[in-house]
Amino acid sequence: MEQGLGQDYIPASGSFDKSRVLNVRPLRCLVPIFPSPPNMSSFSLPQAAPFVSASPTGPFPPGVAPFYPFFVPPDSQRPSEQDPQAPFGVPNQAGPFGFNNPVQAAVPISSFRTPPRPQPAGAPNHNWGAVNGDTGPSRRSTRTRTPSAFAEEDGYSDSQNQSAQYLSSFSMHITDAEETSKAERKKGKSQKRARGSKGVNISSPDVEADPIVSNLLASINLTTFDTFRRADGDKESVGYILMIYDFLRRRITQIEDGKEATPGVTRRPDLRAGTILMNKGIRTNIKKRVGTVPGVEVGDIFFFRMETCLVGLHAPCMAGIDYMGLKISQEEEPLAVSIVSSGGYEDNVEDGDVLIYSGQGGNIYRKDKEVMDQKLERGNLALEKSLHRANEVRVIRGIKDVANPTGKVYVYDGLYKIQESWVEKGKSGCNVFKYKLVRVPGQPEAFTMWKSIQQWKDGVTSRVGVILPDLTSGAESLPVSLVNDVDGEKGPAHFTYFPSLKYSNPVNSVQSSSICACQAGCLSGDPHCLCAKKNGGYLPYTANGVLVNRKSLINECGPSCSCPPNCRNRASQGGLKVRLEVFKTKDKGWGLRSWDPIRAGAFICEYAGEVLDKSKVEEFGSEAEDEYIFDATRTYQPLEVLPGDLNEDPKIPFPLIISAKNGGNVARFMNHSCSPNVFWQPILREANKETFIHIAFFALRHIPPMTELTYDYGIVQTNNAEQRRKKCLCGLSKCRGYFY
DNA sequence: CGAATTCAGCGGTAT
DNA sequence: ACCGCTGAATTCGAT
Incomplete structure (x- = not known):
């Protein structure tokens, strides 16, 4: 599939309308002016580079004025707001800066740049913006390059071609040795900082000393992250990194929760976990690239910026614009590779496929510093160059997280192209760069899906x-829609809906051992909290109700405890937290999915149904009908990522089998997968002075909206297992072919 | 209780 | 050394 770069850079000659392009983009636009030879693949060798650059000093074709549009006459409050169609705020083409005398009136782009600092003669000039009318020495004259260096520094990826052939055409910039030494240096630095800075970060070492964390780190097979994997990821390594990251983050949160809070000190488990993984080289896609990032799919979600750094989707952990230097012919230009739009600036996000993005800088969002005009440097310059080069820019949209209002969800919304840019006065009265990005067609729905879901919720449109x-x-506390947009089936067979587990008799209950007296709610590491004690000292959940890791059994607080209903050690008791729908799948009957994003470790639902007593269990053993059954006695593959001692295998003191055939809840619709995104967890909970075991489902990884929820049904180890096994339809490469 | 504020952070870029 | 669309903790402010 020749999607993306190639086609966009190499229009068939004559297929484009120069006047139209020029009207839209009056800047020096290399695409129409220097058409490349046809039949050139997007994956270009140096001699066939798609980028043909004009000489920095021109000449420019008639009517192509270099950079004048950025000139905003100070006295003419040019009305870009009223006429956003006029690129760069040029009201029409007649004025003194129109096409008629462009060159004379042209103001060099550098007029928007920071004045270059005085440099000793002959020093390298990094002033990228001074392309035309440059008074300083050109970069070309101060630096020579070998032809082969071009290929080495080409950051373009071809999403369809991540083969060894592709890789071999690049030389790895970062060898293992370099990587290690870099990590060592880094580590030394951070330790030094920790010592020096009033003990703010002093707890960092004991996080790594924590047995669970050090176990985790030791268990990670570092050869998994050899140079090859670090340079270019795949779905598996990206998923692996994200899972380790979030586990580490949750574990650090748990440890920190157990400590005395130091007033005024902000704890950042997200950064701590990120730094550890960065230093260990547990990351991928380190090399920056334009376009698709291998292993990251459109629609993938993230809950921390650090996650997008670790998987190479967006390298800066705070800044909104990521860019890379790209050698083009003899010039080096910064090109934007990805942006994050998260609401800090006055971005316009009304249309799902169009984004009006504000440039960076100018202290727009800082209250402690004076607001100033944005400058055409760094990310802003890179976006400008990307407009001219028409390269694809990844867009990540930050959205307020419904489940955690203080946090954000970041949605990877795929590739966009910058269509135009202009300068306008922001609210503060200072110049702000604006970039109009339009989504490249043909990509899976992502952000627009979020918008649709919001409209369903608001009742604006109906599903x-x-x-x-x-x-x-x-x-349930939230409605669960029944949806079929696949065929004519009107719904699953009749069943009675009830939201919890029905024990026919309390024989299977476990004696209640203790209750807690934490009137204000239980806290991790509180030696007085018996419920925390029962769970091994720490509460199994973080403050926002996220399960830290799988345990053989979790002891939740119950009605006899003194803690309030919103105590965090009751995560599975509040009913549904995400808006679910039961939907007709293409080939697996009915399935379950969520309208809301679900973060790793979040509670989804429990398995409701009737607990079969022992006599029925035996009867069931010979019964072929096991469509709606939860069977804790099956054997389960260990969860793929975390080592066994971190994710304990569930242990239930009796053979628990639940039938949801006649009645149950949404969980009965969850299908099997050999690579699931949900896992189950036994939970001990009190009711009427007795304790019962419940089966609760938690997210194994971050789950984007409308993704089917699946868990591993396990394998039956009986004589007639072969006949009863069902063909697995999960369709994954790891599929073991059957379940039951 | 949500919004606004405060502030230490970190990887990356540029000097 | 400097920078930035973080994110947790804390205070503020409108109910």
Whole structure:
């Protein structure tokens, strides 16, 4: 598939309308002016470089004025707001800066740049912006390059070609040795800093000394992250990194929660976990690139900026614009590779496929510093160059997280192209750069899906194919839609909806051992909290109800405890937290998915149904009908990422089998997958002075909206297992072919 | 209780 | 050395 770069850079000659392009982009536009030879692949060798650069000193074709549009006459409050179509705020083409006398009136782009600092004669000049009318020495004259260096520094990736052939054409910039020494230096630096800075970061070493964390780090097979994997990821390594990262983050949160809070000190488990993984080289896609990042798919979600750094989607951990230097012919230009739009600036995000993005700088969002005009440097310059080069820019959209209002969800919304740019006066009265980005067509839905879901929730539009708006008839705290937009089936076979587990008799209950007296809610590491004690000292959940790691059994607080209902050690008790729908899948019958994003470790639902007593269990053993059954006695593959001692295998003191055939909740619709995104966890909970075991489902990884929820059904180890096994339809490369 | 404020952070870029 | 669309903790302010 010749999607993306190639086609966009190499229009078939004559297929474009020069006047149209020029009208839209009056800047020096290399695409139409220097068409490349046809039949050139997007994956170009140096001699066939798609980038043909004009000489920095011109000549420019008639009517192409270099950079004048950035000139904003101080006295003419040029109305870009009123006419955003006029690129760069040029009201029309007649004025003194129109096409008629462009060159004379041209103001060099450098007029928007920081004045270059005085440099000794002959020093390298990094003033990229001074392309035309440059008074300083050109970069070309101060630096020579070998032809082969071009290929080495080409950061373009071809999403369809991540083969060894592709890799071999690049030389790895970062060898293992370099990587290690870099990490060592880094580590030394951070330790020094920790010592020197009033003990703010002093707890960092004991996080790594924590047995669970050091176990985790020791268990990671570092050969998995050899040079090859670090340079170019795949879905597996990206998923692995994200899972380790979030586990580490949750574990650090848990440890920190157990400590006395130091007033005024902000704890950043996200940064701590990120730094550890960075230093260990547990990351991928280190080499920056334009376009697709291998292993990251459109629609993938992140809950921390550090996650996008680790997988190479967006390297800066705070800045919104990521860019790289790219050698083009003899020039080096910064090109934007990705942006994050998260609401700090006055971005316009109304249309799902168009984004009006504000440039960086100018202290727009800082209250402690004086607001100033933005400058055409760093990311802003890179975006400008990317406009001219028409290269694809990854867009990550930050959205307020419904489940955690203080946090954000970042959605990778795929590739965009910058269509135009201009300068306008921001609210503060200072110049702000604006960039109009338009989504490259043909990509899977991502951000627009979020918008649709929001409209369904608001009742603005209705979901297509809804059979029942709430199949629970109000039995859950949130409605669960029944949807079929695939075929004519009107719904699953009849069953009774009830939201929790039904024990026919309390035989299987476990004796209640203790209750807690934490009136204000339980806290991790509190030696007085018996419930924390029962869970091994720490509470199993973080403050926002996220499960830190899988345990053989979790002891939640119950009605007899003194803690309030919102105590964090009751994560599975509040009913549904995400808006779910039961939907008709293409080939697996009915399935379950969520309208809301779900973060790794978040509670989804429990398995409701009737607990089969021992006699029925035996009867069940010979029964072929096991469509809606949860069977804790099956054997389960260990969860793929975390080592066994971190993710303990579930242990239930009796053979628990639940039937949801006649009645149950949404969990009965969850299908099997050999590479699931959900796992189950036994939970001990009190009711009427007795304790019962419940089966709760938690997210194994971050799950984007509308992704089917699946867990591993396990394998039955019986004589007639072969006949009863079902063909697995998960369709994954890891599929073991069957379940039960 | 949500919004606004405060502030230490970190990887990366540029000097 | 400097920079930035972080994110947690804390204070503020409108109910």
